[in-house]
Amino acid sequence: MDKKDLKLLDILQSQGRIPISDLADKLNMSDTPCLRRVKKLEQDKVIKGYCAQLDSQKLGWNVTVYAFIRLTNPTEAASEEFELAIAKFAQVMECSAVTGADDYLLKIVAKDLASYQRFEKSVLGSLPCVANINSTLVLKQHLSRTGLPLSD
Template sequence: MLDKKDQQLLVALQSQARISISDLASRISLSDTPCLRRIKKLEQEKVIIGYHAALDPKALNLNVLVYAFVRLSQNSVSAAEQFEQHVEKLPHVLECCVISGSYDYLLKIIAHDLESYEQFVKHQLGGLSYIANIESTVVLKQSFSKKQLPL
């Protein structure tokens, strides 16, 4: 169970992961050593699972965001495992979720443009024998994207 100090630590780290231990400790009214000890404990408990740089996709010429609904042709563990292993290796697939309803998966995919997305679907996904259907929804505008979890 997280106490108030742990929650304050996590809020601060979510907004500024590169903050120095001294500044972080000061922000949550702890000294450096107990603050660092708490961070290490949260990492060991897998509450903190990594530190990442937030990049602007547009600055990297990644201008198209697509949500693709995927239905597998077989409802088997083997087909699901093969699909998940395949899409995990594809760098343009940012997220893969098992969903309920008429589709089996929801993929979040980023691409340079619509033409490159089309090529991705044809060559990276469309050729897989265990995929029955792919329905794509192109994001016209992303109003916001939160990276911080509510604590």
């Protein structure tokens, strides 16, 4: 990956719908080689997809919670069971295996505190592989980035 690829990626991270002709202009390239670079980055899975960034609160998802999950038995089978179960719930935005006292960190959105409590008790708490749930409520989000740094 060269400097043009990195600049191309930087532009696409913030302007995913930019026309190829405009992207090529910003890179001082013609359209065809620019499109070829984009296609190559897509084929190599450097670019995994394109999406719209939505405002969760304007859509009624007013609560964000980080939940630390400890499994009853942190085996590969229990981890796989948990990951398959969690993937079914749209309100789970992120699921990361972590080190330390807990096994997973989930980022969960909810309409309100009562709906999160129902989700925690009836969904997360009902999974047989879950031993403990420790939730942290986000009071205010100061920063959220979707783009990756492309240089040190």
